[in-house]
Amino acid sequence: MADKVIPLADHRYAASVPRIPLDAAPPSGLLGDALGRPLRDLRISVTDRCNFRCSYCMPKEIFDKQYSFLPHASLLSFEEITRAARIFVAHGVRKIRLTGGEPLLRKNLEVLIGMLSALRTPDGAPLDLTLTTNGSVLARKAQALKDAGLQRITVSLDALDDTVFRRMNDADFPVHEVLAGIDAAQAAGLGPIKVNMVVKRGTNDDQILPMARHFRGSGTVLRFIEYMDVGATNGWRMDEVLPSSEVVARIHAELPLHELEPTVLGETAERWRYTDGGGEIGVISSVTQAFCADCNRARLSTEGKLFLCLFASHGHDLRALLRGECSDAQIAAAIGLIWQQRADRYSELRSAGVAMADGERRVEMHYIGG
């Protein structure tokens, strides 16, 4: 058997320190990348740790006791995250999603939420501030998150059947505690809640209909996500991807659906409504229908690297600037230059059969944030 490679936490993914252009104009909020895409959505990973071991994200064999997670000093502090977020907002970001790893494991996360919820767009509007969680400690934390200023929440849940769910999270975590978390979030006013279900053919696709029946009419929007080839550890195979078209067909056969028009540019989910008025579902077809053309998302990793695509192998070391002598204007200029040069469109290229360069190691989802 080949020796296991334990990556060095701080140097796991290649990063370059951004160049600071000297002649940049201040942020106008109208930044466009090389393909004309604006910068609107920032996903911030607040921890690379998680109490689940979902096989599609942090398989147990790799993420075991010997795995070196980032030391605390490597993580961006709340002040550094908020400073970076303020600069991104000046560049046009309107939505911030906290993620991870499991974001609710980051100590005192409510303090960060309070700091981010105080940010305003150049027009004085609050940001759309949300968070994605596995729901394991949500029942305890929902009210404090709401009180701190969180507006909405997305909960990941891959099965309703307890045995299937425990197998999916590979941490023997019971489904009833996540369902209690969803109820607590609803009661705290963190709705409309979205529930994300990653579908793996042959593993949890028998849960599609039970999940649809459970959430239909509840006000919670269930979204089915195609199992993606993120990272380099989940052993992804195309035959385990169940195309969203098949998810919709299976539900439609029992509970008729019709498609809705997209409401927001860059929306990742295709929306469908139950014909009888039982609410809506979404499907996120990252594999079978690339949506790179409208992709307006940037990702800030746990240790402050800026990634321009979920499938990138290389980040830009913003932490070096945040911890250096740079002014906000200089950091803004550096981010502006990086975004202007962005031409990433991995899913489109994958669909077109273009392979990634040899030797490039894609960033892991738990580190960059989903």
Ligand code: SAM
């Ligand atoms: N731990 C939190 C959670 O699970 O909600 C937040 C981080 S997790 C990386 C964010 C989202 O990415 C989750 O909804 C998860 O299901 C999804 N995800 C992780 N790996 C995936 C994969 N290989 N394909 C599709 N979605 C994936």
Ligand code: SF4
């Ligand atoms: Fe943890 Fe979320 Fe990844 Fe599952 S998907 S292992 S809950 S970070």
Ligand code: SF4
């Ligand atoms: Fe955006 Fe990259 Fe996903 Fe395309 S593959 S939608 S560019 S994150």
